[in-house]
Amino acid sequence: MAKPRLATCSLAGCFGCHMSLLDIDERLVELLDLVDLDKSPLTDKKEFDRPVDIGLVEGGCANDHNVHTLRQFRKNCRILVSVGACAITGGVPAMRNMIGLKECLEEAYITGPTIEGKGMIPNDEDLPLLLDRVYPSHEVVKIDYFLPGCPPSGEAIWFFLKALLTGREPDLPYRMLKYD
Amino acid sequence: MDPEGQVDTTTIEDAVGKFGGARDRLMDILQEIHRRLGCLEQQTISALSASLRIPSAEIEDAASFYSFFNRAPKGRFHIRLARTPVSLMKGADDVARAFVAATGAQIGGTSAEGDFSLDWAADLGMADQEPSALINGAPFPALAPSDVRTMVEELRRNRDTTNALPLFPGSDASGLKQSRIAINLLGPGPVLFGDKRSGDGLQKALRLSPEEIVKEIVKARLRGRGGAGFPTGLKWRLCRQAVAETRYVVCNADEGEPGTFKDRALLTLAPDLVLDGMTIAARALGARQGVIYLRAEYAYLEAALRNELDKRRNDGLLGANIGGVNDFDFDIRIQFGAGAYICGEESALLESLEGKRGAPRDRPPFPTDRGYLGYPTAVDNVETFACAAKVIERGAAWFCGFGTAESAGTKLLSISGDCPRPGVYELPFGTTLNELLDLVGASDARFVQVGGPSGQCVGAKDYGRRIAYEDLSTGGSIMVFSAQRDVIATALQFTEFFADESCGWCVPCRVGTTLLKQDLEKILRGRGTLADVRALESLARSVARTSRCGLGQSAPNPILGSMRNFPEAYEARLQEEEFLPRFSVLEASAEAKSIQEHGLLDVEER
Incomplete structure (x- = not known):
């Protein structure tokens, strides 16, 4: 029987959740016994070319490219998991939701104290378009599971994946949901 | 503040002096300054902090909490329009548009010449005469768009310079005949409005021992009229039994629940009955000081209530040795709220009375044990005090002759x-x-x-x-x-109200009320699926179960109630898809498109 396939992506996040995934240390070997890693920043595979069983989404949606990637993940992954504060709530990137987009870009590229000379807002057509605010992933596509934390600990990610891969409901124990 | 940007220290010192520089009178001090200056700016807070010798963060904490404290200068006339489901059904939107046109100010803004500021406000206590407004604290009920132009012209001519906020209670509003509010007492009943023999209750109470008064109230099965229905006799007994050197009687006249205005009617038509009740409570509890916590929206009642209090002092019904009874000393003062719904909750009310933000307290200890300033306190609704006076006057048996087995009167x-x-x-x-x-x-x-x-x-x-x-x-x-009314749209208006009024202390309420609002909006916009309705219900139950006080615990009621009683209203709006995004990418990227001047990636739109 073929191994289940796992895909991951990092949208508007900091890659901290991916780092936390690597924090499972030697259990990475065990993980690779259990799954085939498909499209992921870790494999640098660019496009989906076959159905994937589990998709882990780090980060919220800040631009149209994030939305595009997330929709691709939804289309190709049987189970989609929102991993970490940014995917679940928007997180730190969503702090700009309190400020208008224009105001935010002007501060960053025109009026901010680090701008030398006359700045400009980047407008290369290859750049994704920013959304009016940063959205959590479940407001964009249907999400099957939420794995909270900033980031979720390696232990929590391992517990969660192992449960999914062994056909159990991934109910995290309280100590893995307690952050202070 | 004067034009040079100097702080008006005289006003601040006067206000501090008037209340003896007491930290627990901070609300009164802020009210006094606000009344004179029209706002509480940063410089004012700093100067006040120096004068009271408390950190400015403590003052900021209180000042920023209340919606009736302006934090920046407003126009000479601050117009607050009630925005409630009832005011909107009576045409508040049209009246608002008329005000925008006549004053030149936008909602939330000030007109160019500085004469008018316009704001929406929560319920102002005139739900039977909507659309309504407060202008510098004076009530303007039953407004029609056609009234607005003449009103605004008349206001513009008003050059009262005695006050930063002309028309504020105590100032002259007689030029505007509409600035009086009628009481539509359409169904006077047998207990509170039955006869005019008030005053007898207190006289009778003076002949009873404190314990006998409590016994009579218990026998009458009187329960709190504010909504919670706690047995008043038990509350008084607990308060009386608590060991302390003094006790307080507090009249909750915060009447903030949208749609209520009956306490305003009682305070206007039968204040003597309410004050009798408070004095009887004082006698029963052994309290020497009472406070009426009056919502800021009712500031226009102040003058009449003060007259009533003065009259009672002259008649020996307040002050030392009341009614000739040795050592029965009791007086009542009025303290104002500043536009916070949560302050109707008794422990938040006590915090506000002590000059702090109105965040509810943890209980126990209950106010009957440790209430105002740490002393045993009986906080009762306006109507409860009036009922208590009638119970003593006519007897518990008479009172129990009205109502049902569990709800007397x-x-x-x-x-x-x-x-x-x-x-x-x-x-x-x-x-x-x-x-x-x-x-x-x-x-x-x-x-x-x-x-x-x-x-x-x-x-x-x-x-x-x-x-x-x-x-x-x-x-x-x-x-x-x-x-013709939409039950879900109404539930949304109520939910918005709770999101606005949440004190922000606990996450389930602070975050939950806003999420509830957003989820309901999604359904109303025709983007809701069955999964959304299920998630909304589950969230509503979490907010109800885990919030810290009654506000959050009852905030999901409009949603849960409408789901239970009108499932068909929700069904009618549901989409058949398994999932729909909350927003449209096209709309969400429109602004960036105009800033970054190029098109969308290949994101298919739904």
Whole structure:
């Protein structure tokens, strides 16, 4: 029987959740016994070319490219998991939701104290378009599971994946949901 | 502040001096300064902090909490328009547009010449005479768009310079005939408005021992009229039994539940009954000081209430040795709220009385044990005090002759909305909604909101239910909605109200109320699926179960109630897809498109 396939992506996040995934240390070997890693920043595979069983989404949606990637993940992954504060709530990137987009870009590229000379807002057509605010992933596509934390600990990610891969409901124990 | 940007230290020192520089009178001090300067700016807070010798963060904490404290200068006339489901059904939007046109100020802004500021406000306590407004604190009920232009012209001519906020209570508003509010007492009942023999209750109480008074109140099965229905006799007994050197009597006149205005009626038409009740409570508890916590929206009642208090002092009904009884010393002062719904909750009210932000306290200890300034305190609703006076005057047996087994006496109801005869009605407990709707002439009510936003949404099949603690419990707010009203849109308006009024202390309420609002908006915008409705219900239950105080615990009521009683209204709006995004990518990227000047990636739109 073929191994289940796992895909991951990092949208508007900091890659901290991916780092936390690597924090499972030697259990990475065990993980690779259990799954085939498909499209992921870790494999640098660019496009989906076959159905994937589990998709882990780090980060919220800040631009149209994030939305595009997330929709691709939804289309190709049987189970989609929102991993970490940014995917679940928007997180730190969503702090700009309190400020208008224009105001935010002007501060960053025109009026901010680090701008030398006359700045400009980047407008290369290859750049994704920013959304009016940063959205959590479940407001964009249907999400099957939420794995909270900033980031979720390696232990929590391992517990969660192992449960999914062994056909159990991934109910995290309280100590893995307690952050202070 | 004067034009040079200097702080008006005289005003600040005067205000501090007037209240003896007491930290626990911070609300009064802020009110006094606000009344003189029209706002509480940063410099004012800093100067006040130096004068009171407390950190400015503490003052900021209180000042920033209350919606009636302006934090920046406003126009000479600050117009606050009530924005409630009832005001909107009576055309508040049209009136607002008329004000925008006549004053040149936008909602939330100030007109260029600095004469007018416009703001939306929560319920102002005039639900039977909507659309309504407060202008510098003076009430303007029953506004029509056609009135607005002349009103604004008249205001513009008013050059009262004695006050930063002309028309504020104490200032002259006589030029505007509309600045009086009528009381629609359409159904005077047997207990509170039955006869004019008030004063007898207190005289009788003076002949009773404190214990006998409490016994009579217990015997009358009097329960709190604010909505929670706690047995008043038990509250007084607990307060009396607590060991302390002094005790306080507090009258909760915060009447903030949207749709209620019956306490305003009582304070206007029968203040003597309320003050009798407070004095009787003082006698029973051994209290020497009473406070009326009056909502800022009712500041215009202050002058009349002060007159009443002065009259009682002259008549020996307040002050030392009341009624000739040795050592029965008691006086009452008025303290104002500043536009915070949560301050109707008794522990938040006590925090506010002590000059702090109105965040509810953890309980225990209960206020009867440690309340105002740490002393045992009985906080009772305006109507409860009036009932207590009547119980002592006419006896518990007489009082129990009205109402039901578990709900003795009568209830003052404030009825508003889609009915020809909105107003105040005093009805015996046990009255059915059907009887009540007949009284007010509402023949096509689709649903009735009983007990305000935190209460219950009752559909036609349940109109046989009774107003009583054991059935439909209410502090007095009854809003009638006719067949043409949208039950989900109304639930959204109530939910917005809670999101605005959440004190922010606990996450379930602070975050939950906003999420509830967003989820409901998604359904109303026609983007809701069955999964959304299920998630909304689950969130609503979490907020109700885990919030710290009654506000958060009851904030999901409009949603849960409408789901229970009007599932078809939700079904009608559901989309058949398994999932729909909350927003449209096209709309969400429109702004960036104009800034970054290029098109979308290949994101397919739904």
